Each structure stands twice: as C-alpha cells, then as structure tokens.
Ligand code: SF4
C-alpha cells in the first residue's frame with residue numbers, strides 16, 4: 001500500500017472526522033440558542049410516550065398515511081440508508097479490520113447493499129428531475145448531495161474488496177470522497193440526520209402532551225370508550 | 230376554458246387591499262392608537278422590519294422545522310391543495326414553507342448566508358415580495374397540519390405558516406378579511422363585533438324561544454352568575470347567526486341539572502390570533518376568557534363546539550397569555566360524556582334515524598386531543614353512525630380552516646381544493662354530516678353547496694338535544 005493511501009485511510013479521515021464533530025457541535029449549540037417553548041397547559045397525554053412514538057415513527061411505516069400510499073418510497077428509504085450505513089462501516093473496516101473484507105461473502109453482502117443504494121440513488125435523482133413538485137423545491141445543494149451520494153456508493157462498491165495490490169485508485173476515490181463528505185456534510189442538506197432527532201423530539205413532546213401522539217385509529221379507541229378527562 | 234397544466238392559481242397574485250386599514254386609521258380606533266392593531270405603512274422599510282421580527286419571534290421548534298426539511302416532497306401526498314391540483318407544484322406544502330424557509334436560511338443559516346444560491350436562500354426584494362408571501366401563507370394553506378403528521382422528518386409546516394402570518398400581520402400585510410376580524414376582536418373583544426346589548430338581548434330571546442319550543446318552564450341561560458360548576462364560552466356565530474346552538478346547550482344543561490353561566494365579558498372563545506399568527510391578540514382574547522372564569526369563580530371552563538376555539542382556549546391560549554393553567558378547561562363534548570355516563574341525561578338514538586357521518590375538525594384532532602370522544606357520543610344518540618374515510622387524525626380539512634372563510638379572494642382556490650372533501654363526504658352515503666366546529670359548519674356548507682351534495686351539516690349538541698328523552702330534568 002502506498003504511503004499516500006495509508007495517510008488517506010488513517011490520518012486524513014481522523015482529521016476530517018474531528019472537523020465534522022467540531023462543526024456538528026457548533027450546529028447543536030446553534031440550535032440550542034433558539035428559545036425553547038414552554039408548555040403551560042395541563043396534559044391530555046404523555047410527553048414521554050409522544051417523544052418515543054415520534055422518534056420511532058421512522059420504523060413504523062404504517063403510521064403515516066403518505067408512506068402507506070407510497071410503500072415503494074419507504075422501501076427506497078430503507079435501502080438508501082442501509083447503503084449509507086454500510087459505506088460508512090466500510091470506511092472503518094478497511095483500515096481497522098481489513099480481515100473482514102477478506103471473506104468473499106462479506107464483501108458480496110456489502111456490495112449488494114451499497115449497489116442497491118446506488119440504484120435507489122439513481123431512481124431518486126430521476127424523481128427529483130421528473131416530478132414537478134419535487135423539482136420545484138430542489139436546490140443545487142439537493143442535486144449535488146444526491147449526485148455525491150450516488151458517486152460515493154459507486155466508489156464504495158469498488159472499494160470494499162480492498163484489493164489495493166491490484167489497483168489503489170478505487171480506494172483513493174472512496175477515501176477521498178469520504179474525507180470530502182465529512183467536511184461538506186455539515187454545510188449541506190445531508191446534515192438532516194443531525195436535526196432529525198431534535199425535530200422529532202420537539203414535535204413528539206408537544207403532540208404527546210396533547211394526546212395526539214401516539215396516533216391511534218379512532219375506531220380502535222372507541223371500542224374502549226372515551227378516556228376520563 | 231379549463232385550467233392549463235402547471236398554471237399557478239390567481240390567488241397567488243391577489244394585491245394587498247388596505248381600504249379597511251385606511252378606515253381604521255381615519256377612525257383613530259383605540260387598538261390602532263395603542264399600537265395593538267398594526268397597519269401597513271408603504272413608506273416604511275418593511276423588509277427590514279420583517280427580518281427584525283423574524284429574528285425576534287423565532288423559537289427552537291420553528292428553527293428545527295426550518296432546517297430539517299430534506300425536500301423529499303412526500304408532504305404533497307397529504308395536502309388537499311396538492312391533491313386537488315396535481316399539476317401545480319406550488320401547492321406542495323414544502324414549496325409553501327420554502328417561501329419563508331429561504332428567508333430564514335439567507336438570514337440565519339451558515340450556508341445560506343455564505344453561498345445563498347446553493348440552497349436557494351434569498352430575501353424578499355420589496356413589499357411585493359411580502360405580498361407574495363401573504364398570498365402563499367394566507368391563501369394556499371388552511372393550516373390543517375395534515376402535512377405535519379405526514380412528514381418523516383417532523384417538519385411542522387403548519388407552524389411555519391402561522392409564524393409567517395404573524396410576522397406579516399405585524400406589518401399590516403394581511404388579507405383584508407383577516408384584518409377586519411382582527412380589528413373587531415381587538416376593539417369589541419369578540420370576532421363579530423357583537424355589542425353587549427345585542428349579546429344580552431339575543432340570549433334573552435333564545436331563552437324565550439327555547440321555553441316556548443320545549444315547553445320546559447324555568448329554563449335559564451344565566452349570565453355572570455358566580456360560583457358555578459362551569460363557565461360556558463361560545464362562538465359569536467351562536468349569537469349572530471345560530472342561537473339554536475346556544476339553545477340546545479341550555480336545554481341539555483337544564484336537563485342535566487347543571488349550574489352554569491355565560492360571562493358578560495370574555496364569552497368569545499374563538500380567537501383570530503390563531504389564524505393571523507398574532508400571539509398578542511391570541512393572549513388578549515384567551516385571557517378574557519380566563520379572567521372571566523376567575524372573576525366568576527367558575528370551577529371549570531367549558532368550550533362550546535368550535536375547533537379553533539377549542540385549540541386556542543384549551544391549548545394555545547395559556548401559552549400565549551403566559552399563564553399556567555389552573556382551571557380545568559374542556560370541550561362541551563366532554564361535559565356531554567359526563568352527563569351520559571352519570572345518567573344525568575337520557576337519550577334515545579331512534580330520534581336521530583338518518584345516517585350520520587362525523588367530520589373531525591383539524592384543530593381538535595391534529596392539534597388537540599379529541600378523536601374518540603365525539604364518536605362515543607354520536608354512537609349513543611344516532612341510530613346510524615358511519616365513519617368517513619379517512620377519519621380521525623387523518624381526516625381532511627373542511628377547507629374553511631385557517632381563517633380562509635374570511636378571505637373571499639382565495640375562495641375559488643379553496644373550493645377547488647375542496648373536491649377532496651366533497652368526494653370523501655359523498656362516499657359515506659350519509660344524509661347528515663356532524664361536526665363539533667362552527668367554522669367547519671360554514672366550511673362544509675360551502676363545499677356541499679358548491680359540489681351539490683345531498684347533505685346537511687349538524688352539530689353534536691343539536692343531535693344530543695334532539696335525542697333527549699323527555700322528562701329527565703334533574704334540577
Ligand atoms: S416537509 Fe417533510 S415531507 Fe415535505 S419535503 Fe420536507 S421533509 Fe419531505
């Protein structure tokens with residue numbers, strides 16, 4: 001392995017990760033600078049249950065009508081984010097547990113997951129360009145982030161066999177992109193995963209307090225009669 | 230001629246009408262003189278003022294709703310405007326929210342400040358830009374919160390819409406109809422400018438009517454009685470257009486042997502602060518109700534059938550007024566459940582034989598806690614109750630929410646969006662559509678008339694009153 005690739009896989013990644021962590025910390029502090037709202041009413045439900053429901057909402061595709069209507073959207077979501085998780089895992093496995101990728105089956109599983117995410121990325125790009133409602137709300141950042149992800153998935157598929165003896169460029173591309181990502185992500189829409197828990201927590205707290213979350217079907221509730229209020 | 234594909238609705242081009250504002254200025258109304266009711270000033274740097282207000286009024290949950298959107302477009306599946314106009318991308322909730330989001334990003338977000346075009350961040354150029362924003366937030370959204378509950382990221386688009394309305398209201402960049410109701414509520418304490426004399430006379434008339442209609446002697450509609458079980462607060466529509474509703478309530482309370490009262494002041498539980506986004510107005514109107522309960526030493530506050538009134542008085546009002554809730558505050562539907570459970574009223578469902586469906590008010594079901602309760606009552610007072618699909622927390626707006634009934638300039642678009650509601654209503658095969666909201670009564674009636682549906686709108690009190698079995702007066 002060349003000294004450049006070794007540096008890229010190790011020190012460069014650590015520096016980029018530290019940068020990401022620092023910027024994220026500032027992002028969190030920035031969010032916390034906004035005044036929280038104070039609820040002064042007596043509750044009709046449980047804030048804790050509301051928060052839990054809200055945070056777990058993503059694992060309950062049946063809980064949102066929009067997702068029920070578009071189950072394919074949810075399947076794509078799962079595949080895409082599994083691909084992200086696998087690609088991120090690969091950035092740690094390659095330098096720190098390379099023996100894992102000596103097993104053909106492991107490499108294949110990673111390539112299938114990331115490859116499927118690559119295909120979903122292309123489908124998403126097509127949707128963003130084709131569906132007028134999505135095209136209208138898309139920004140250059142949305143397109144660039146998606147293109148970057150697609151490229152990243154492609155690079156990850158090529159990199160996971162970790163055959164640097166044969167050719168180093170797939171690994172250089174993959175780790176080069178990872179480093180770029182770590183620096184770019186906090187300034188892009190990809191940072192949504194940082195906001196996600198905060199946004200869902202705040203919504204869940206309000207909705208839980210009011211008894212809106214967890215959402216139940218009206219006819220289920222009626223079977224037990226109305227609650228004492 | 231049919232609508233062209235992708236053509237934006239004319240509502241988005243409505244100019245800012247300021248005739249009523251001019252009149253209010255000329256009349257030197259106290260709310261104007263004291264700076265409570267804000268008027269448009271074309272000479273002012275309104276964009277700068279808007280940005281200052283944005284900075285001052287933002288809170289954490291709004292900031293999160295600004296930054297968390299990933300532009301997935303899934304919310305288009307849940308909005309009746311977007312569903313009714315599938316070829317018009319400007320009806321997508323995220324597009325509507327983006328009109329304020331891009332200003333927030335330009336003003337507050339790192340990337341938006343450094344490379345604005347990258348995230349499409351931009352300031353409104355001038356007052357025309359603010360007027361466009363007005364048309365978006367007042368004209369293309371009924372703040373029903375359906376998209377909020379269907380956003381995987383937890384973005385509260387309806388809250389962003391209300392927030393933007395609040396900023397624009399501070400600058401007088403509001404639809405004339407909304408301004409007029411704001412003015413009336415500031416000036417008279419109620420949204421229909423009902424005078425105390427009219428209020429008291431209508432109550433006396435409603436009581437007399439009730440007595441002669443039911444033959445029940447000694448029935449009362451008390452005003453300003455102290456130490457009652459509850460203070461009953463109503464929608465001014467019940468005084469101005471529909472005293473029958475107050476009569477139904479009085480009859481039921483009488484049969485249950487209730488000790489209740491209306492207040493002489495602070496009786497309006499509706500609140501245009503919710504629609505105009507003006508928290509100060511919201512605090513003032515809700516505060517009037519809370520003060521009336523304290524003044525009359527009422528043990529609880531009971532809110533008559535009104536969606537936004539319930540949300541404002543039970544939930545938002547305490548927060549707007551900065552007042553911890555100490556008095557139980559409930560919808561009259563909860564009171565009815567208590568009566569039925571305790572056997573204080575007896576009902577016979579055979580008296581309501583027609584098929585009835587129920588329309589959930591957005592403000593009660595998605596911003597409040599009542600879903601199963603009205604159904605529990607309806608199943609006891611109607612012989613044929615049937616759900617509409619979807620219902621409960623997934624129900625579609627009556628299309629008259631968010632103050633849209635006061636804005637004629639947005640009516641054509643509203644009625645176009647109402648085709649979703651019309652289909653939903655028609656599919657039930659019901660003869661009556663019941664709702665626990667006066668605003669929804671008008672909204673639904675408009676939809677029914679426009680789409681020529683064979684339905685009549687009723688309310689829960691009316692059905693309960695009709696189902697009352699005779700001779701069960703407790704007092
Ligand atoms: S508001 Fe939610 S559903 Fe709509 S585009 Fe944004 S993230 Fe997607």
Ligand code: SF4
Nearest residue numbers: 308370371373374376
């Ligand atoms: S709040 Fe309702 S009307 Fe407004 S954008 Fe969301 S779904 Fe549409």
